[in-house]
Amino acid sequence: MGLQLGLDTGGTYTDAVLVDDDKQVLASAKSLTTHGNLIEGLRGAVAGVVSPGNARQIDLVSLSTTLATNALVEGRGRPIALVLIGFSAEQIQRANLSQALAGDPHVFLAGGHKADAQAAAPLALSALREFIDRVDPQVDAYAVSAMFAVRNPAHEIEAQALISELTGKPVTCGHHLSSGLDAPRRALTAVLNARLIPLIGALLHAARELLLEYRIEAPLMVVKGDGSLISDEMAQSHPVETILSGPAASVVGARFLCNEADLLVADMGGTTTDIALIRGGQPRLNPDGATVGGWRTMVRAVDVRTYGLGGDSAITFDRASRRFTVGKQRVVPLSLLTLQYPDLLADLDAQLSLPYSTTHCAQFVMVHACSPSRFELSTQQRELFERIREHPVAVQSLFSDQTLERALTRLEQRGLVLRAGFTPSDASHLLGLQQDWQVEGAVLGARLLLRYSADNLGITYSDEQAFASAMSRLVAVETAMVLMDALADSQGNTLTESQRSLLKAGMDIGPDQLLSLQARLHLPIIALGAPAKSYYPAACELLASRLISSELAHVANALGAVVGTIRQEQRIAITPDGGKRVSVLFPSGPESFDCLEEGVAAAGRVCEHLAREKAREAGGVEVTVTLDRHDTIVNKGDQSVFFESRITATAVGRPSRTG
Incomplete structure (x- = not known):
């Protein structure tokens, strides 16, 4: 019986899961992701599920990752050069293309095509040669985008050939990444792809090295943003396809689990x-x-909605409403902080010994980045950073000197320091729902906050357990709200602020509540992630929805990576060509046919062939192809005029398990 190894390299943890041919999970493991040397994190996770005895039985390895997503969010990537063919200078301002370049070199060349796939002008190859000679020492890769290249890619192909011949460096063409119209967004997608090639290449190199160590002779697949799989070679040349790979894998894994x-x-x-x-x-x-990360790409991906609500979200008192709120800011939980720095328990005790709680009670600040050398800091900012670097500092002690407030804010904005405070994870420790860290830190933090609430005419709590229960309920209500918001948004609706306020007030039942509402979600919910078990039972009760639990929810990403399928699409457009004649815009260039049905038949044959080849290139076997036709007809008075036909071939197969 064969075995399949699923891997997920995330920003914090790397997961591994081993399944058999019946998709039964045999083992799972986690290890910290080692960004400086990715193979170490992979090695740590794989060691928990693979042994010399079962390594040779592994016939498929599949990998999902959030590295590409994180790099785009954080603005990281290698220097590239962008070649724009047939573009105007104004178009670079669209789709945030200018911001995405961030000062990297680019050139506007004559050439490109028109909507009818005919050349707008000859390609300026001599100008391209001059550009390459000037910028090549500064860049690691190239991106090429031409006007209407999805209708006729000839100029992108010519430019790619010349760049490859002169430099030998990776070249990304826009028409390889998307068949959709919108030249600036296609150029943006090509830029991001070119930037990510070295990053994803490093991850794939680490994975291949690890397979060699274990003598695993199996194909290596990678999860795309739409949840389907591609070969490691395709992922290396099209790394932008892996954005949202991690969330997509978790969705596929969740579907498999339930x-x-x-x-x-x-x-x-x-x-x-x-x-x-x-x-x-x-x-x-x-x-x-x-x-x-604010970039609107043309990458086909799972529709994921992200909300700033997690186990480390900051719980703070809002003096205007006299209520506690769960904010979007991430802070270090007090229970974790005091586990790492037990002496800070004395600081919390000292704050409790004061006659009242201050605005910044139960808050600390600690170093988040080891070195500020790449930032220009003022003398005051640098002195404050050095003070915090030695040991976490209570925020209220800093703000006894009001001049430090601006300096601290600046350090936070630059990601050099991070606050610690009371969080949902601390409430879970108080209630016994979580037992990973130091519960005493959570107890002291809760006492400070409930006293602060009472001092400022807020809700009073009998003890820290009552406070923790109220905060847990608050997170459950917020969880129910984001679930409703996501579902409404997926249906094309947007909840207004007044609607959100009414729904939240109706669910947040208290002793003085005059209104209660019962929402009903007509879908079951599967909750993944460590904090979910603390809040989703109550959230699902608020929504009268069924909660699905699984013991393997913590490795859903790695599981989703190994149970996915191959899926590739090919599209060909057909446009009018005078009279009854039509022009079929094949990837190799346009061809004219006597009538629409002849063009459709030819387009269908080529589309099916190319989709099947794409699926095989992606590592698929037993490929099946389905064809879809969509005609666009424009009505002019009592006449119907043919505008365009689009033929789509979808090829689906299973990943190859031959070495």
Whole structure:
């Protein structure tokens, strides 16, 4: 019997899961992700599930990752050069293309095509040669995008050939990444892809090295943003396809774990909650392409909605409403902080010995980045950083000197320091729902906050247990709200602030509450992530929805990576060519046919062939292809005029398990 190894390299942890041919999970393990040397994190996770005895039985390895997503969010990537063919200078301002370049070199060349696939001008190859000679020492890769290249890619192909010949460096062409119109967004997607090639290449190199160590002779697959799989070679040349790979894998894993055709998948981490909708057994895809880090790409990806709500969200008292709120800011839980720095318990005790609690009680600040050398800091900012670097400091002690407030804010904005405070995870420790860290730190923090609430005419609590129960209920209500918001948004509706306030007030039942509301969510919910078990039972009760639990929810990403399938699409457009004639816009260039039906038949044959070849290139076997035709007819008075036909071939197969 064969075995399959699923891996997920996330920002914090790397997961591994081993399954057999019957998709039964045999073992799972976690290890910290080692960003400086990715193979170490992979090695730590794999060691927990693979042994010399079973390594040779492994016939498939599949990998999901959030590294590409994180890199785009954090603005990281290698220097590239962008070649724009047939573009105007004004177009670079669209789709945030200028911001994405961030000062990297680019050039506007004559050339490109028109909507009818005919050349707008000859390609300026001599100008391209001059550009390459000037910028090549500064860049690691190139991106090429030409106007209407999806209708005729000839100029992108010519430019790619010349760049490869002169430099030998990776070249990304826009028409390889998307068949959709919108030249600036296609150029943006090409830029991001070129930047990510070295990053994803490093991860794939680490994975291949690890397979050699274990003598695992199996294909290596990678999860795309839409949840399907591609070969490691395709992922290395098209790394932008892996944005949202991690959330997509968790959706596929969740679908496998619960075997429900229709459900909401909610993945709650320390900082955020990701929510996706599955209907008819398939995750909903974003029709506009994935948006990550503010960049609107043309990458086909799972429609995931992300909310700033997690186990490490800051719980603070709002003096205006005289209520506690759960904010979007991530802080270090007091229970974790005092586990790492036990002497801070004395600081919390000292704050309790004061006659009252201050605005910044139960808050600390600690170093988040080891070195501020790449930032220009003022003398005061640098002195404050050095003070905090030695040991976490109570925020209220800093603010006895009001001049330090601005300096601290600046250090936080630059990601050099991080606050610690009371969080949902602390409430879970107080209630015995979580037992990983130091409960005494959570107890002292709760006492300070409940006293602060009473001092400021807020709700009074009998003890820290009552306070923790109220905070747990608050997080459950917020969780129910984001679930409703995500579902409404997926249906094209947006909850207004007044609607949110009414719904929240109706669910947040208290002793003085005059209104209660019962919402009903007509979908089951599967909750993933460590904090989810503390809050989703109550949230699902508020929504009268069924909660699905699984012992393997903590490795859903790695499981989703190994149970996915191959899926590739090919599209060909057909446009009018005078009279009854039509022009079929093949990837190799346009061809004219006498009538629409002849063009459709030819387009269907080529489309099916290319989709099947793409699926095989992606590592698929036993490939089946389905064809879809969509005609666009424009009505002019009492006449119907043919505008365009689009033929789509979808190829689906299983990943190859031959070495």
